[in-house]
Amino acid sequence: MKSKTIPTLFFTMLKIGLFTFGGGYAMIALLENEFVTKRRWLEQEEFLDVAAIAESTPGPIAINSATYIGFKQAGILGSVVATLGMTLPSFCIIYAISLFFDAFLSLTAVACAFRGIQIAVLYLILSAGLRMLKKMEKTPFSWAVLLLTLIGMVTLTLLSVKLSTIVYILAGGVAGVALWLIRRLRHGKKGGEA
Amino acid sequence: MIYLELFLTFLRIGAFSFGGGYGMISLIREEALAHGWLTEDALLNMIAVAESTPGPIAVNMATFVGSSQGGVLGAAIATLGVVLPSFIIILIIAMALRGLMKYAGVKAFLGGIRPCVVGLILATAVTMLLSRVGGFGDLSTLREVGLTAPDLRGAVILVILALVALSIRKLTKKPVSPIFLILLSAVMGMILYVP
Structure with a gap:
């Protein structure tokens, strides 16, 4: 077996x-x-x-x-x-x-097709983000993290300031833990379930 | 040493990408552009493939980038790099820490990461749209080059795709297959972009 x-x-x-x-x-x-x-x-x-x-x-x-x-x-x-x-x-x-793939892309028709496909990929990324937004548990905290990340990343990218994605992810996690700790302190021992 | 660079980069991508395939696009984009492995256009092509x-x-993206930079060995090394962190973390959880996910502290950490990942995906979509359709060009050289004309044909394709996808979902109550949207946009690309 x-x-x-x-x-x-x-x-x-x-x-x-x-x-x-x-x-x-x-x-x-x-x-x-x-x-x-x-x-x-x-x-x-x-x-x-x-x-x-x-x-x-x-x-x-x-x-x-x-x-x-x-x-x-x-x-x-x-x-x-x-x-x-x-x-x-x-x-x-x-x-x-x-x-x-590169040889394939050098055909004009294929290159044009891929110019179109790039747009579909953008649409897919955007709709994946929106789908996850729909499923996300919506609290003032999660909205704050989401908007700070979104606005921060778009702004910094446009200003050509490099800040690694990893920094955002870790900051999000740390903020989550911080919120949980604050709640726990405030409610005494009972606040185990954040 | 390209192999070590590929391995370490994809190790980092594997270790820090939460939320599945789309969650790692922002990280892959950042690393691939920073190393000069891909242009914004090539990245979009690769995601389509x-x-x-x-x-x-x-795995698909790691294999593709690895192969383009270091042949079959590069592909194998990049794929190993992206898989290894998952593999090790899951083994540890399966072996010793079955209850890890139930600790309130871990839940709180993940609870902060989840909205962050949604923000990252949306931000990536917005910046890539500005770059590819909005005339912002390659964003890292935006200040020197400045704005170019927006890609109106791209905007038309985007609007048609959104209308088609939304109406199919309304009618069939099921999400549209990504492959269908890719094929549809390929046809529109061939019609609209032909020189």
Whole structure:
């Protein structure tokens, strides 16, 4: 039984990596179908935990979920195999494309098509941001962090002042912790749930 | 040493990108422009390729940039770099810290990061729109070069895409597939930008 786990993990992740378009959130649905519904390797509740962890830790959601599920099934080797399986299809496909992409772009029609496609990408980034805004828990604090980040980053970029994205992310996290500490102090011991 | 630079850069991107593929675009943009690996246009092309091929967007972008800078080895190293932080962090959580996400302090930290990431994505969209459509050109040389004419054809494509996407979502109650929007904009690009 265990001896079959490693190849199954690898090929299942390979399949998911090969057939999911649209990034992490689309992949979570496929992972659930494979590992909860079909193989019953994970309980629904544990899967929700995996999804929550994958979303709130840094890095690609798909890689996070693959590493976690692989480790749960077959330890470190399982996590390596699952992550490799998830990464390999993208790697091969994109590497192949990158070899001839510049030549492809030098065709006039293709270059024009990509001038249009660039606009679609901008639209996709904007709508991803708005979608996340819709899902965001809206408190005065989250609005303040969002607007400060948005206005700060746009202004500094236009002024050609370089401030790393990492600084914004860490500042956001620190502000979150600061708010929690202040609340805890104010409510005495009770304020554990921020 | 390009390999070490690729590895460290993508390690940083992997370690600090929250919120999935779009959450890392601002970081990738910043690093790729700072290193001179990509122009603003090339970055948009690359995101389009990453969106229209299967797999995690972050892995796709790492492979693409790595390959353009250092061939197959560069691609492998950049991909390893972007995956490694996730891999290690998740292993630690899975092994020892199952309850980590339930600590109030960790929740508070993530609660501050989440709106920040939304702000970063929106800011990236705004600055890239100004740069690509609004005539702001390459933003780092804005002060020397100044404003150029806005790309009216780009603005037309943007408005049509928004109208199509919103009306399809109204009619079918489902979000529009990004690949459909990319194909539609490719057709419009071929019609509008042809010299």
